[in-house]
Amino acid sequence: MSEKTAEIQPIIRALHVLEALNRGSPMALGALHEATGLPKPTLVRLLDTLIAGGYVRRVSRRAGYALGERVLRLSSGFRHADKAVEAARPFLYALTAQHKWPVAISTLDGDSMIVRLSTRHESPFAADEDFLEQRIPLLVSAMGRAYLAFCPEEELETLLSLMRNSKARRNAMARDEKAVARLLSGIRARGYATTAPLRGEPLMGLAVPVMDGAQVVAAMTLRYFRSAMTEEEAARRYLAPMQEAARAIGAGLG
Structure with a gap:
C-alpha cells in the first residue's frame, strides 16, 4: 500500500461509518460492523475520533451510536x-x-x-x-x-x-x-x-x-x-x- 493510500483509507472508512449511521442511526457496534465490514477495534477508533469532532454521539451501551449535529455542516453547501x-x-x-x-x-x-x-x-x-x-x-x-x-x-x-x-x-x-x-x-x-x-x-x-x-x-x-x-x-x-x-x-x- 502506498503512503498516499494509507493516508486516505482512514478518511474513507470514517465516511463509510457516517453513511451507515445515516441509514440506520442509532446503531450498535455489532450492527455497524455488519454494515461496514470494518473490524470492531477499527470502528471503535473511528467512532472515538468522530465523537471528538462532534459528528457522532454515543447514545448508550445498548443503543450504540448516532449522528451528531455537526454532520449538518457537511450538506449545507449542497443545494x-x-x-x-x-x-x-x-x-x-x-x-x-x-x-x-x-x-x-x-x-x-x-x-x-x-x-x-x-x-x-x-x-x-x-x-x-x-x-x-x-x-x-x-x-x-x-x-x-x-x-x-x-x-x-x-x-x-x-x-x-x-x-x-x-x-x-x-x-x-x-x-x-x-x-x-x-x-x-x-x-x-x-x-x-x-x-x-x-x-x-x-x-x-x-x-x-x-x-x-x-x-x-x-x-x-x-x-x-x-x-x-x-x-x-x-x-x-x-x-x-x-x-x-x-x-x-x-x-x-x-
Missing part, C-alpha cells in the same frame, strides 16, 4: 438543485442511449441557467460546443424558457424584473411584456419549450421542467438538428419520454 442534477444523471444517459441525441440539465443562477450535466460525449449526433458550467439566457434558451413558464408566479415576476432592468442584450425581450406572456402561455399549453430561432443555428432544443411539487428545480433539454425533423415531429417522438424522465427525477427528490 436542492444539486440533488436534482445528481438524481437526473441516470435518466439523461438512458435518454441518450435510447434516442442518440445529446441531453442536458441546467439549474437557475440569477437571470440565467447554468448547464450542470450533459451527455454530449455519449451522443453520435453532438454538434454543440461544450456548454458545461456556462450561463445561458433565460428567454433565448429552451431550458430557460421552460423554467420561466412553469415556475411560481412570484418567482417569475422577480426574474422578469431582473431581466427588464438588465442592460444585457440577451434580456431585451423581457421588456416586451405582451410578447413574453404569449411565449410562456404557449409553452404551458404545449408542455415544452424550444430554443429561440437564431439565424445560422443548425440545432434546436426541446426542453421540459423538472418539478418538485410546485417548484421548478431544473430544466432538461434534448438537442437535435433542425434539418432532421420539425418541432412537431421532435415533440411527437421525444416529449413523452422526456416528461416521464422529468417526473421520475422529481419524484426521487421527495
